[in-house]
C-alpha cells in the first residue's frame with residue numbers, strides 16, 4: 001500500500017507527484033533517458049530531485065559526460081592518425097621533423113612544408 005504523495009509545484013502551483021518518470025539528461029547533443037524517482041509536476045513538468053535520486057542523477061550525468069567525451073575523443077585522434085599516416089607516406093624522412101604535438105595549431109602548414 002503506497003499512498004500517493006503530492007506537494008504544490010514551486011513553479012506553477014500545480015500538483016507534484018513523487019514518482020518514477022523518464023528523465024532526459026543532455027550533454028553535447030547526446031541524450032540519455034533514465035527513470036528517475038522525483039517530484040514531478042503534473043502541470044508544467046517541473047521536477048525536484050532529492051537525496052539519493054539527486055546523487056544518482058548527478059552520477060548518471062557524469063557518466064554521460066565521460067561517455068560522450070570518450071566517444072568524441074578517440075574519433076578525433078583517429079582522424080589525426082589517418083592524416084599522420086598519409087603525411088608519413090608522402091613525407092618519408094621528413095616525418096621526424098614534423099613530429100609536433102597534436103595540438104599544434106598550424107600542423108597543416110608544417111606538414112605541407114615536408115611534401
Ligand SMILES: [Zn+2]
Pocket residue numbers: 009010011012013014041042043044045046
Ligand atoms: Zn508546475
